[in-house]
Amino acid sequence: MTDLPPKRPLLIELDEVSDPSLAPPVPDALPEGRAMQAVAGIARARNPLGRLTVWVFSGLFTFVLSVAAYDFVTELFARNPALGWFAFVLTLLAAALVVIFALRELAGFARLARLDGLRAQAEAAHDAADLMAARGVVAGLLRLYGARAETAWGRQRLAEREAEVMDADALLALAERELLTPLDVLARAEVEAAARQVATVTALVPIALADVAAALFSNLRMIRRVAEIYGGRAGSFGSMRLLRRVFSALIATGAVALTDDLIGSVAGGGILAKLSRRFGEGVVNGALTARVGVAAMEICRPLPFRAQTRPNVSSLVTRALAGLFGRG
Numbered sequence: 377m378t379d380l381p382p383k384r385p386l387l388i389e390l391d392e393v394s395d396p397s398l399a400p401p402v403p404d405a406l407p408e409g410r411a412m413q414a415v416a417g418i419a420r421a422r423n424p425l426g427r428l429t430v431w432v433f434s435g436l437f438t439f440v441l442s443v444a445a446y447d448f449v450t451e452l453f454a455r456n457p458a459l460g461w462f463a464f465v466l467t468l469l470a471a472a473l474v475v476i477f478a479l480r481e482l483a484g485f486a487r488l489a490r491l492d493g494l495r496a497q498a499e500a501a502h503d504a505a506d507l508m509a510a511r512g513v514v515a516g517l518l519r520l521y522g523a524r525a526e527t528a529w530g531r532q533r534l535a536e537r538e539a540e541v542m543d544a545d546a547l548l549a550l551a552e553r554e555l556l557t558p559l560d561v562l563a564r565a566e567v568e569a570a571a572r573q574v575a576t577v578t579a580l581v582p583i584a585l586a587d588v589a590a591a592l593f594s595n596l597r598m599i600r601r602v603a604e605i606y607g608g609r610a611g612s613f614g615s616m617r618l619l620r621r622v623f624s625a626l627i628a629t630g631a632v633a634l635t636d637d638l639i640g641s642v643a644g645g646g647i648l649a650k651l652s653r654r655f656g657e658g659v660v661n662g663a664l665t666a667r668v669g670v671a672a673m674e675i676c677r678p679l680p681f682r683a684q685t686r687p688n689v690s691s692l693v694t695r696a697l698a699g700l701f702g703r704g
Contacts, residue, residue, distance in 0.1 A: 449467055481611040481613050483611075484609060484610040484611035484613075485610070485611075488610055488617075488676075490608070491608045491676060491678050494513060494516050494517065495677065495678055495679060497512065498510075498678070498680065501548065504544075505544050507547065510545075510548050513548065517678060518534075518555075520678065521555055521607065526558040526559060527555050530555045531554070533554050534555065537550060548679065548682070550683075552682065553683050553684065556606075556677065556678075556679060560673070560677075562605045566598055566601045567602070567669030567672075567673070567687070568692055568696035569696070570594045570597070570665050571665040571666040571692065571693055571696040572697060574587075574591050574594050575658040575659060577590035577594075578662075579655045579657070587661065591661060591665065599618050599669075599672045602676050603615075603676045606678060607678070618672070623668070625675065626671050659693075659697065662693055662696060663693045667689050670686065670687050670689060670692070
């Protein structure tokens, strides 16, 4: 038996010495959905002094503009009556457009208040088990959706079965299933489209603040469309008020913050760690947009979710991002 040489440590000499401090950090942080966090900050921003400043300067600007228009028209009348009448007609048209815009905004607020009133009446009828109050709510829903083609079949079924129901909860559940189911489908489609758009822009557009602008625009349009679907078509100021109400409700429940259950439900385990940081931000922003959409449905819906299941954020995001994952 031959003697083996003693074992010695293997030494590898490097040409240059590497500094471990120069190595890039390990990306251990999960995406935070910064664009949607910024949108939440914009929506919930309330500064009484700032609002007073806006009102004062708006009033001052309107007053100065009115005086300037009056002086301009009277001076034209003195110089040339034909030009004066032309300027006077244009001024009247501009004032009429302002009045029409104001009336549209007021009508939008009235429609939103109508939805809030129906939901409050439905909750009161449910709590008190009041059949007469429930029938009043159903009558209000029929008036609200009487001209909607999406609810024609449901209205017919409701008319056939309404007289047979002698329980307030059962009547409200029947109205919810027959009248609101097709509208829920349309609202979910709007939420999925908005979540897909926000996720795509965040993942593919590297321009600074572009994701914030896209998220704000998409969420505002989504909330406005959801309100229109449920019969509460709002104007510009009404849409901003709806946006503030939705984010206030989410912030009150802590639903805007990124949580582990959101990551797990959307991405599944540690899949986000295998994706790029930008794409992970897109997924999370899309998920938060879907969460905002569900809250908008709850606020704009004339009946609370009881007979129908509340939309699940995970399923909404999965359907919305199916094309991004290659499963569309």
